[in-house]
Amino acid sequence: MNLNATLIVQVFVFIILVGFTVKYVWPPIAKALDERANKIAEGLAAAERGKSDFEQAEKKVAELLSEGRTQVTELVANAEKRAAQIVEEAKTQAANEAARITAQAKADVETEINRAREVLREQVAVLAVKGAESILRCEIDEKQHAKLLSTLKQEL
Template identity: 45%
Template sequence: MNINMTFFGQMLSFVILIVFTMKFIWPPLNAALEERQKKIAEGLAAADRSQRDLAQAQEKANEALKDARVKANEIIDQAHARANQIVEAARNEAVAEANRQKDLAQEEIAAAANRAREELRKQVSALAVSGAEKLLHREIDPAAHRALLDELAAQI
């Protein structure tokens, strides 16, 4: 065997292998690699976009949470103010009712005092008439008058 011929045969088969690989194997392999690179680049771009979107969503959520807290505080303040108004109104109503009850009691006391005075006047006048009758029925004597007046005073 001749080494030169073997060498040329191996070179020729190698060149055929290279041409075949360049023509039929390399283009689909290169296309698959480029497609994979595009997909990876698109994935990275989508990841960046989603991170930006996530950051924006978190900012919006924080703003919404702040607004909700502000509104909740406003509602709580309004509720406290309304509760204070209700308590104040109830207090004023209770004071007015107490004053009304006090006025009624004072009127009742005054009426009872007037009735008692009238009753006392009636009794005094009856006693005076009774005493006058007794004086007129007895003889006129200053000592008897004095004793009778003392008795009347003790009854009054």
């Protein structure tokens, strides 16, 4: 009988423990588990929203990059066109300047040639006068004549 009474007391204590647990312990645990499940669900929903927002942001960034690349390509093309125009203008200006400088140089050369001719004419005239004067002062002798002419040649 001891065994039956012990068993009955143990069953009675177990039922009291189960009742206490169900009434006082289980509701806070269940509440905590429900709260935790809700937080996890909210976190998963936020993660899904974040993932979709991230995908939208990636699409927007890709579109902006594409637009930026297009604009950069257009700017580069415009810059290249402008550079080509500037080069052509510079070539035209350089050709005009070269023609002007060449014409000026030709005119300067022609002027210098004329001056040199005048100077040479004057020098030849002076030498001719000197030569004639030397010839006239000296006796007319073939040797002296030749000597004077060679001296004149050296002076020229």
